[in-house]
Amino acid sequence: MTSSRASLVVLAAGLLIGLPAVPAAHALDARQWQAVAPALQAAIECRAAPDTDAPAWKALGPAEGGSLGPFQPPAPFTVFGLPVREVTVYIDPDGEMGASYSASFAATRAQLRSAAKLDAKAQRQSNMGSLGFSDDSSAALTCTVAGSYDESDYQE
Numbered sequence: 001m002t003s004s005r006a007s008l009v010v011l012a013a014g015l016l017i018g019l020p021a022v023p024a025a026h027a028l029d030a031r032q033w034q035a036v037a038p039a040l041q042a043a044i045e046c047r048a049a050p051d052t053d054a055p056a057w058k059a060l061g062p063a064e065g066g067s068l069g070p071f072q073p074p075a076p077f078t079v080f081g082l083p084v085r086e087v088t089v090y091i092d093p094d095g096e097m098g099a100s101y102s103a104s105f106a107a108t109r110a111q112l113r114s115a116a117k118l119d120a121k122a123q124r125q126s127n128m129g130s131l132g133f134s135d136d137s138s139a140a141l142t143c144t145v146a147g148s149y150d151e152s153d154y155q156e
Helices: 003-021 030-044 109-115
Strands: 067-071 082-091 099-105 123-125 130-133 140-145
Touching (some): 030 082, 030 140, 082 109
Antiparallel strands (some): 067 082, 082 099, 099 140, 123 130
16 A cells, blocks of 8 residues: 555545544434424424523534424434424524524424414415425525515615
């Protein structure tokens, strides 16, 4: 083996050994998950923004550029009474771009529409933001919270 190839093998082995030490958003124990699940449920249901300074929220791990996930809940988790498969959170650190709380479900779009009480356009407004399907094909919902960015005075 050439010395450059051997160096690459040693470097790769070092990275793989250190990988488990990197904190992951989904590496919560049952107690931590029980503490953060209600805030996450309220955010996905577009009822209340989470307290991101709370110790339970910080247990989710560091948000890279405001994003957490996607991660699978470490324990059974429901939103609108339906089982959640995966969660993704985005909170703009500057507040300009707002926030979004998304979940993909082990349910059909029809079940989601009914459980979330979405209107004919598959949306629902709340005091916190707008709830609707994440895209046209998946069984996923997103609560989108507007940020402070405003284009109303923009001129070219």
